[in-house]
Amino acid sequence: MSRTPQAPLFVREMGLPARFGMYALLSLLIALVDTRYDALEGARSSVNMVLHPVRAALAAPWDWFREVGGFFVTHGELQAENLRLSEERSRLLILQQDRQALAVENARLRNLLSLPERPGVVGVAAEILTMAADPFSRKVIINRGQTHGLVAGQPVIDGAGLVGQVTRLYPLTAEVTLLTDRDQGAPVLNMRNGLRVLVSGTGSDNLLEVRFLDMHADIKAGDLLYTSGIDGVYPAGIPVAEVVRTDPPRHTPFAKAVCRPIGGVGRFRQVVVLNVQTSVPAVPARQPGPRPTGARP
Amino acid sequence: MSRGGEKTGKAFLPKGEAVVEPPSRTLVWGLIAFGLVLNLMPWPDGLLWLVPDFALMMLLYWGIRMPRLAGLGLAFALGLVVDVERSLHLGLNALAFTAAAFVVLSLRRRLEKFDALRQTLQLAPVFVGKEALVLTLGLWFGHGESDWRWLAGGILAALVWVPLAWSLDRLTGRPVEPGE
Numbered sequence: 001m002s003r004t005p006q007a008p009l010f011v012r013e014m015g016l017p018a019r020f021g022m023y024a025l026l027s028l029l030i031a032l033v034d035t036r037y038d039a040l041e042g043a044r045s046s047v048n049m050v051l052h053p054v055r056a057a058l059a060a061p062w063d064w065f066r067e068v069g070g071f072f073v074t075h076g077e078l079q080a081e082n083l084r085l086s087e088e089r090s091r092l093l094i095l096q097q098d099r100q101a102l103a104v105e106n107a108r109l110r111n112l113l114s115l116p117e118r119p120g121v122v123g124v125a126a127e128i129l130t131m132a133a134d135p136f137s138r139k140v141i142i143n144r145g146q147t148h149g150l151v152a153g154q155p156v157i158d159g160a161g162l163v164g165q166v167t168r169l170y171p172l173t174a175e176v177t178l179l180t181d182r183d184q185g186a187p188v189l190n191m192r193n194g195l196r197v198l199v200s201g202t203g204s205d206n207l208l209e210v211r212f213l214d215m216h217a218d219i220k221a222g223d224l225l226y227t228s229g230i231d232g233v234y235p236a237g238i239p240v241a242e243v244v245r246t247d248p249p250r251h252t253p254f255a256k257a258v259c260r261p262i263g264g265v266g267r268f269r270q271v272v273v274l275n276v277q278t279s280v281p282a283v284p285a286r287q288p289g290p291r292p293t294g295a296r297p
Numbered sequence: 298m299s300r301g302g303e304k305t306g307k308a309f310l311p312k313g314e315a316v317v318e319p320p321s322r323t324l325v326w327g328l329i330a331f332g333l334v335l336n337l338m339p340w341p342d343g344l345l346w347l348v349p350d351f352a353l354m355m356l357l358y359w360g361i362r363m364p365r366l367a368g369l370g371l372a373f374a375l376g377l378v379v380d381v382e383r384s385l386h387l388g389l390n391a392l393a394f395t396a397a398a399f400v401v402l403s404l405r406r407r408l409e410k411f412d413a414l415r416q417t418l419q420l421a422p423v424f425v426g427k428e429a430l431v432l433t434l435g436l437w438f439g440h441g442e443s444d445w446r447w448l449a450g451g452i453l454a455a456l457v458w459v460p461l462a463w464s465l466d467r468l469t470g471r472p473v474e475p476g477e
């Protein structure tokens with residue numbers, strides 16, 4: 001039998017179990033550090049910088065295929081779509097006029113009541129590249145990242161409503177945790193009566209829920225939930241969910257409302273990352289006055 | 298004429314003396330990198346849980362045949378790259394890959410005597426165990442809930458192992474035991 005060239009004649013190294021123990025300990029240490037601190041984000045970004053072009057190159061033939069498929073639409077289909085779009089456009093224009101008038105009126109009223117201005121919203125358009133292969137959470141990868149000015153924590157919406165939030169940034173891409181992720185939540189307002197609740201994901205693609213609801217809370221099927229804007233993350237007024245049904249309290253003292261996301265969570269490819277300009281109200285200057293004395297015994 | 302052509306040109310499938318020559322370092326690492334590329338393919342979004350971990354399969358294949366080239370160190374590094382690829386906490390797949398490589402390297406002497414079909418019966422627990430280890434570790438490190446469907450990826454890996462190992466045996470010229 002011929003000796004393989006890679007095998008040394010005399011083996012001087014640790015045994016297999018000892019080496020395994022060492023690597024296992026190192027893995028656990030890295031996992032612990034990565035869970036608690038951001039120290040390894042640089043290494044993660046640089047590996048991702050290498051993986052991203054490979055992934056993009058592999059996805060390219062599929063994209064071309066889809067584009068070529070989209071090229072062969074019939075004249076009739078185009079005409080029908082054109083008609084539909086122009087109808088939609090005129091409808092939206094009417095709404096837009098209404099909205100402008102309302103915005104001006106709102107600004108004037110706010111000025112009158114000396115309320116702070118509502119935060120402005122500017123968006124960055126992005127496209128969803130893939131779903132992240134993550135067995136623990138619902139995330140998608142979008143084709144905009146640090147170099148396009150994205151910041152972790154920005155809300156992501158599509159044409160219909162809220163989709164999720166940017167949770168991890170890479171130089172050219174970003175990870176968006178979807179609204180339907182189990183650990184994701186959004187503060188919302190019931191459009192019908194102004195009831196403020198928290199809507200959370202359930203881990204299922206088309207279900208959200210309002211947990212820990214008061215037994216007598218006024219919320220019923222068909223109610224629309226919009227972001228309330230009180231968290232400083234999501235701007236107010238983005239459609240989030242529609243209540244499907246309410247479950248009366250069973251085994252727990254709380255009721256639960258099951259909702260359906262309005263935004264195309266996991267359906268659309270085009271999304272907008274909102275650049276929320278939060279206006280933190282200025283702290284009023286403290287009036288110099290006599291310190292309360294003798295309050296403490 | 299055809300005999301002359303065979304003498305000068307290199308055969309696609311290695312024959313005779315070429316069979317005894319061990320696969321080169323470039324080939325082994327190239328095929329492991331190819332496994333990683335297969336992982337990165339644009340698989341349909343709804344079926345990601347069903348896709349077997351090709352990087353692990355390539356690693357274990359070469360762990361059985363060339364343990365000097367595909368050892369624990371490479372398993373650890375490959376696991377870290379897969380962690381980045383799946384955007385998990387770093388270290389989860391690194392530990393799972395190292396553990397799988399450890400099991401396979403310990404059973405190497407037995408596994409290398411078997412053909413692909415018998416190997417897969419022994420490797421199926423390793424593939425499923427690797428997925429289970431990642432899912433359990435994820436729970437431990439504070440991910441909310443695991444999607445246990447991902448265990449199916451391990452079962453599918455055991456099924457894919459048969460054609461994969463069979464074709465790699467043929468393409469890279471594994472010496473055939475006289476008993477087989």
